[in-house]
Structure formats: C-alpha cells, structure tokens
Amino acid sequence: MGITELRMMSVRVADILKLPTLKLAHILVGSRGLGREVEYVDVLESPDIDVIIKPRVLYLTSGFVFRDNERLQRLLLSRLQDTGAAGLIVEQGRYLTPLPQHMMETADRLRFPIIELPHGAVFADVISESLHAIFMQQGDALRKSQEIQKRLTEVAVGGGSLRQIAQTLANLVRNTVIVADRAFSLLSFAFWEKEHKTAKRKAYVGTTLDQYLYNLEKTGFINRIRQTKKASRVEVLFSKQGEQAWVVVPIIINGDILGYIAVLEDYHRLHEADWAALEQAATITAIAVYKEMTESEVLRRQRNDFLLQVLEGRLTAEDLILEQAKHLHVTLEGKWAVWQMEFTNLEAYCRDHFPEGSQAEGDVTAKVMRMIATHLADKQRDLLIVSKEKRLTILCPAKDWLAKDEVMQRVAEVRQEITHFSPELTSAIGISRLCDGHQKLAQAYREARETLAIGRKLDAAREIYSFADLGVYQILMKFKDHPDMKEYYQSILGKLDQLDAATRGDLLKTLEAYFSANANIYKAAQNLYLHRNSMKYRLERIKEMLGVDLDEPEIRFNVQLALKMRHLL
Template sequence: MSAPELEIPHQLGRGLLSTMRSLLVLGQLMTESTGERQILDLAMTAVPSLARCRVVGIEQAGGATRSTATVGLGEQLTGVGAMGGAVTLQDVVWAWAYPLGGPLRDYGFLVVAADAEPNSEEQFLLRALAQQTGSALANRQLHAQELATADELATVNERLRGTVEALQRSMEIHARLTAVAVSDEGRDGIARAVHELTGLPVAIEDRYGNLRAWAGPNQPDPYPKDPAPRREALLRRAQAAGRPIREGGTLVALAHPQGDVLGVICLVDPGGSAGEHEVMALEHGATILAMELARVRSLAESELRIRRDLVDELLTGTDEESALARATALGYDLQRPHRVVVVEGHGRSKDNDALFQAVRHAAREEPAGTLLVARGAQVVLLADHEADWESLRQAVIRDLGGGTARITVGEQCSAVADFPRSYRQARLAMHLLQTAEWDDRAVRFDDLGVYRLLIGNESLDEVERFVERWIGPLLAYDTQRSADLVRTLTHYLDRGGNYEATAAALIVHRNTLKYRLQRIRQITGHDLSDPETCFNLQLATRAWQTLTALRTTPTGPVGGPAPSGRTD
C-alpha cells in the first residue's frame, strides 16, 4: 500500500474552512473534558463526520487500547515512527495510523480504515484531529497531575501551584491562538499572538527563508537568508523530528500539513530560555499558520484560474454578459479600453513559465495590465493602459535576466466582442515580424503601414496577382532551385539599395550580393535603378510577406467584426 500524499486541498471553500474552525472548537471541548476517556470518545465520534472512514482503534503509549475491535498493531505502529503512516489490516483496502502528538510527548496513534483512500482534504482534517487529541491528552495529563497532588497540599503546595499555572498557561495559549484563527488575522496576527504568549521575537518565513511577518523587537535589516542547500537540509531535519527543533539561537517549527512545507515559524531565543509553554505556543502557532497559508494559497490559485478562464474566453469569443460577470467577480473593470498584446521570447533557459512570470511582473511595473495567460510559447496580455511598448519589452528582458523578447499589439478593444479581432491582429503582426526577419522589437498593428492596408483588403486575389506580376518568376525560381532571391531582393529594397547594409543583413559577401542582384534583373527583366520599379517591387515583397503571414495565422476577421463564437 503506498503512503498517501496529503496535499493541500485544491480549494478551501467556506465548508472546509468552517470544518477547520469546528475542529478548533472540538479541541477546546477536549481540553475542558473531565477525563481521558471522554477525550478519546470525542475523537472517535468525530472521525466519521470529517472523512469517509471508520475508527479501528486508538492505540495509546504504553500498550493501552481503546478500539471498536480487538487489533494487534503494536509491531506495525513501532515501525511507522513519530510521523505515522500506513498499516495493514485484514480485509481492509486502506488504513492509516495518525500520531497523537502532544506539545511535550507522543500519546499513541489514532488508527482509521476506509474502503477507499480518502481525498487530501479528509486526510488533512484527520491529521488535525489527531494533533488536537494529543494536545488535549497533554492538557488532561497536566490536570491529572494537579488532582493527584491535591491530596498532598501540605507538602507539595508549591508544586501544585506550578501545575495549576501550567494548565492555565496551556489554556491561555490555546484560547489566544484559536481566536486568531477564527478572526482571520493572517500571518501578522499569528506572529503577534505567539510573541505576546512567549515574550520572544517571532518570525514567519516562507519555505525559502524569506521573511513574511515579524513581531517583537530587534527585527534584522536586512533579514538573513540561508543558501538553498542549507535551507533544504533544515526543512528535512525539522520534518523528520516532527516537532520544533533548535537551529542556533532559534526554535523552528514547520507549517506543513503532511510533507508540503508552506511556511516556517521561528522563535528567536538566543539565550535558550524557552521552556515547555513556549514550545507549546510555537507548535500551536505552526498549526494555525498551516491553516492560514493553505487558505491563502487556495484563494490565490482560484483567482488565477478565474483570470485565466476569463482571458481564454475573451480571446476566443464569448458573450458580453458572461464576461462582465466574471470580471466583476474579480473586481476588474472590463469596460475600459484594452489592447491584446502577444509576447514571445526567452532568457538563458527556454522556460515558458519564466517568460510568463517576467511578463506578469513587467506588466505590473510598467504598468500595462494584470490579465494574462500563457499560450504555448507565447504569453498573451490584455493591456488596459496605453503603455510604452518598447519599455515593456525591455522590462521583460530584464526580468528574464537577459535574452530576447518581441511584442506585438492589436488594435484597441472598445467592447468585449473586439478581443478576438485584436488578438488575431497581434498574432498576425508577430508572424510578420518573423516572415519579414525584422529585429526584435515592439510593434503595434496600427503602425504596420502598407502591411495593414494589404491585410484589410477584402479580396486577396488582386494582391496575389500583383505579387505574381512583379516577383512571380523569382518565387518560381526560388522554389525550383532552392534559391534565396526573393529574400535577397526584400532586404536590398528595405535598405534603400545599400550594398553594405544588405550584405551584412544576409550574411553574404558583397560579390555574392552583386551576383544575386544580377540574376534578379535577368529573371524579372526589371531595372533596379528605376525608382518606380523599385517601389512596385518593394510593395510586391511586402504583399508576399503579408500573404505568408496570413497563411500561417488562424482564420478569422482581422479588421472586420469579431466572430460571435469561439475561433480556436
């Protein structure tokens, strides 16, 4: 049986968040319970409401058992270790032992079974229940110690007072952090609460060691960050320990619902003064932090998915009412003028995700827009500002750490129905950049000049006849001989007949260029020194580039009305 991977739930909706809050209330009830048996009864009763599972039993430390059936699991439970794990039961498809880990020690395992492996949300809730049960057993143990010493008040009055204070402290910690979780105070609130409970500075970091929240005095500036290998070694050590560990002058606890480290909470304690209650506060803080980070991640992923779906629908064609409803849900004004922007490029590595992140960051900084989506090797941005497009291109290159980038921009969209047209214009302009072998640049469809005039022609028959009339023999020659005369003529005319510039662009010797131009004169019979002839030849080469780009761009109107349905 493979160990189940407990992933963060894909969406933390209201239902799941409500269940988590109910778990915290259940933990409070356990803490206030009159005995260990009541705590275990509450835990066993709660399992079916959290997951499609049944309780096999609770195997406690020292061999005590509270089960629905007599089971011999001692040997297997010894093998699974402090993190818990899979166990094998007869006629059971899936069984798992969740550790009842308290702040100070382990109290055994909650063993559950199911006819099918529970989903990640259910496994997350079961682990949280086990941790709450362990904490309650710890509190119950402290309370039992208090009662046991009550008969010896004459001789152990000081010890009893300390036990009472410890119990009160434990309750205070639990109540304070429960209040933080219910009130949605976020990372800053969690850091403040743990600082108030311990009196020590508290840092909350992301997985990679970047500071996300601080509470207390003497915040380092800049905040120290370990090299990646050392950081990963620390995380592995903390995961293996299953409880807070000391790293130099800091106590470190992980916010990780089974394996996936979402963050780290640190208690800055260079003097080593932290005791049991400080460790307890840190552990409870890590649990609340895990819930908070899981919620934030789910919300961010949901918003990103909604944004991506909205962009996809706008580019392929959607009804205005649906698009405006999605945009309103995101708090986005879709009724501002927009342009569709297509970006291609790469840094040192040809990583499409790196390009997406670079465009995303550059578009926010420029600013240009916030709605974008990756499509193959391209990134498509819906720009709601008339940005300096060349500055945006340079910003993308900087974010890539060097490399190349080219940007093409469609015409302005004044309505939802205009987006597919603007998108196709931007893609067509990108194909023209490639076909015409232009340098990397930012190009607006509005500025394409004669290319735009050719594209807007309702019938391309006349364009094709014009191309055939002026450079048809060259096209045929290139096809038959695998020659490069049309490309040579295009570069020559685009550079105003400058031999040196043309030879450099083609990467050929000047004599090779002269030979090719002579062949062009012979094949076409045209005089390349005549201005009117050169004008017509240049127009023909640009028309040929336009036709080539049109043949490699998805069909659909470029200058006319946008289609009512999807085009892809």
C-alpha cells in the same frame, strides 16, 4: 547580513555562568563563544573522546586524562570543536596548573570557551543547577508552544481565515506577522494589537510589506531556507527601511514548502519559546494557506478562461461580459495595451530545471508558465495576465493615448521581474496599439500576436516589437488571409518560388538588400559580402526571370510590396 538557524528551547553557556555555583567562574579563553547552546552538562574524564563527546554538551574536567599528553590535549580541542560541544569547564590546581599555552591559543582562535571552575565548587552542584535551568527553559518553551498551538487550533477549527490566524499569532508573539506563499509573495499579514491604546502602532501598508518581502528575498536569505527547509533569523540593513530583524519559518506539507511565516521583530526580539511556537504555527497555518491557495488557483483559472474568451472573440455579449467581470473582480474599462510574450528558450529551461521523466513535458511547461504568471501577478498587481500554452498575454492599463513611453516603461519592469524569477529565461514581446474598453480587446489581442509573429520573422534578434513600428505591415496584416493578396504576390514574385530553396533564398536576400540600400548596387553588395559584379549578375537574373525593369519606380514599389507580403503568407 547575519543569519542564524533557529534551534528550539536552548540555553547558552552565558546563561549557565549566571547560576549560583558558577557566578565566580573565570573565563580563561573563548569569551566570543559564550553564545553556544547547551542541551546537557556532563563530566569528561575518559581518554576515549571519540565516543564520549557529543554536540551541545558542556563538559567538566579535572584534566587528569590529558595532564601530560600534549597530543591528546590538541586532539581534545579539535574534537570538541568539530563535534559542536558547548564548552569546557576545568578544575585547575589539581592536574592543570596552569592551562597549557597552546590550548589557550587554539581555543581563542576557535572561539571555544574554556572556563575555570570557582574554588570550592563541585561538579555535582554545577551539573544539578545546569540541568535544572535547561529543563525549566524547555518547560517554559513547551508551555508557550502549547498555548499558541491551542489558540491557533481554536481559530483554525472555528473556520477562521488566514488573516485571523495571522492576527492571533501576531498578538501571541507581539510583533508584525506576514504569511507568504511559496514564491514569497504576500498572502496575509497582521499587526500586534497592543493592549495599551496610547501605544503608537508603527505605520505599514500592504505595498510596504510587499517591498519588505521583495527586498528580503533579494538578499538570498529565502533561497537558503528553501534549501535547508529550516527556520532562520536574519538581521539585514536596507537603505530605506533601516536595519530589520526577521524570523522566517517555512510552512511544509509532504516535504514541500507551501509558504512561509515571516515575523518582523519590530517590537520584540523573539525568544526560544517563541521559535518553538512558530514551528507549531506553521503546521496549523498550512491548512489555511493550502485552502486559500486552492481558492486563489480556482479564481485564477476562472479569470484566465474568461479573459481568453474575451480576447479571442468567443465572448461578445455585452451584458454577459460585464456580469462575469464583476463576479471575478476584473475591471475591463479604460485604456489598455495588449502584449503577447513568448519565452524563446522555454523548452531548454524546462529540461534544465525538471529532470527527464519527473513529469510529462506538457505538465512541466504548464507548471512553469503558471509559476511565471503568478509571479508577475504578485509583483505587478494592476496587470491582467493570461496564460495559454507557451505564451503569456498581458493587459496593461494606460492613462492616455500618448502613453507609449509609459507602456515601454511597464514592459521594462515586467522584463526585470522575469529576470528576477529566472535570469536564464529569454523572451520576445509584441505590443498592440492602445484600445479603449473591452470591446476593442480582441482586435488589440490580434495586433499583439501578429506584431510578435511578423517581428520575429523580420528580425529575430530583437526582443520588443511594437505595432506602431510596423509601418505598412499595419495595413497588410488586415488582408493577409484575403485571396487577392496571395494572387498579387504570385503575379509579382511567384516565379521565384519555382526555384530550389537555396537559389530562391539567395535571390530573395538579394532583392531585400537592394531595396534596403535604396537601390544602391555597391552598398547592397557590401551588406551581403558580395563582389559588385556578383550582385549585378543576381539582379540581372531576377529581372530576366520576373520580366521587370527595376529601374522603374512603379515596378520597384510593386516588387517591394510583394516582398513584404511574402512575410505574411
């Protein structure tokens, strides 16, 4: 993958060598460096090279000042390279005949071009022709930039949408243009509208463009732009799409990246004048992007509040639900699985990524949750995502009632997207049963929340908990707030709660291990790393305190049931 930082309005050394005065010039060494940019041409005839040498300047020299000074010759090449000079044109025959071998070898290693001035050519002519070419290039780029700025400004001032701005830019640069948000997710796109109707347009669709952006970000190229905040060009080979060349320009407001303009060079390679125009386009597009993102944020909040009201059972009127769903472009019909996702290390993540004092803790948490929700909504567009405090609730559509494998596949995809957002985040998910239509969403929401809560109590090491795997807890959850359930528990195990916390904990673990081992004392002892006599002693103490005989099947059932109830009380 090759990445090039864009510089506006540049002429290369190779372009200078095409000028009439230098057509017969001989490249002595460094032909691999002819792509270096030239912004000025000057004469180098002073030994004070630390002061004179400037970046992107092509120097002409007779070699007088360093003709017999090997130390200065070596220092000169090092300084030219370190400063970023464009190259060196030498007049051989007067003071340099031939160019010293060590200079040739060093220049070749550094890919620094050294060119022999043609016989009869004079410095003044080279400088005059070169500067004329540079200024003409700058003028062409400026005119192109002004044209694009004018056209885009007309569209923006006329109230044009982001799509219209993208279309105008696509026609001006004659390539496919994509506008992405700060997460590098698709906001808008446009194809070049060719003048000739016979020309066949390349076939892309929205999902394909989404995949292009996703693949491009995976290369690390976009992270580089986030760090430098500068436009860049990249050529990258994808297995399915083949080789693609992209030019990406950040859209910046008040020093922060708001989004990106990405140009896919599917018809034409962009020239320097186009690059300058893209910088102008980014400034104008920023207004439209900000407007669209603001409108999207308002819609996101309205959808979030609406779905929360439905899930929490605060909105139950059928006609009102359908009316608001239609207004917010939300479809609630069909079968759904509701997931409750909790980020188990969210506080640590926020501390690590947002310095103390930079924002209030609640603001940081809300910002991160909003970023995660937006990322998932962009990547998994058929999911409905609701954010509240430190959790996400996800409504996943399902095709049929026997869709457990389908739902688990979607869970895996969402977890992969979370990893893509940040590998550091860890999460746990509770999954409800499938429900049909919005009338059952509130019940499914409770199931997902309670499944996650119970699952975390029973086995905190797991990451995915399904209501279908809860067994008897599916029934017990319905009665967890009923006073009879607490009374039943107290009648069976209540006496253990009168002990100190350490003793109570040991005896409860003993009972759990005993039942998990199917009443096998020796196996239970092994699982608790106890001697079997210690296990027997604990069980006898429990029997004595509770006044029960654990050898009786009915009593064992009652104690086991009470233990399960304890997790819900």
